[in-house]
Amino acid sequence: MTAAEHTAPQKTTAHAPGHAPRARVTVTLKNGVLDPQGKAIEGALASLGIAGIAGVRQGKVFDIALAGADPEHARALLGEACEKLLANTVIENYSIELLDA
């Protein structure tokens, strides 16, 4: 009975000590933008004998450790980071995924 009382309040806090919230930002080229690097990988896979691949497009992924645990603030922060530095929004799309935040 007392065990249930102990576990219930633990679950609601997002500020678990020693367990920083993380996020993954994925930046990919927009449709229609030429991707020579992807084309090169496609060619290399074919010459390695790996058939069955119709196309490759390369993007970037950023695994980010956050200092604060507020998801709303984190999303705004990461949006700003993408707009200012991580993505070139003329040719790239980005997506923000909050993990255990």
Added chain:
Amino acid sequence: MTAAEHTAPQKTTAHAPGHAPRARVTVTLKNGVLDPQGKAIEGALASLGIAGIAGVRQGKVFDIALAGADPEHARALLGEACEKLLANTVIENYSIELLDA
């Protein structure tokens, strides 16, 4: 009544014409491997005034269009592609995610 008969068999086939199966391969550095590029991004974000970021690690993402629709074959194929070309398994981890396959 006839509408239900029409939609039921459509759902089971993975070979929808004109809709190639896709996969996303994510390659990230293993824990403990130094990431100077991630560190540089961390520094750049701080100098842009974006506070609240405790760490950045950069990885790669490959969006792959597959020629065949068999998920088992695709997974084997992509595993081989990762081992041979896409990832350096000494310092990098990879994960394969099949989308609408």
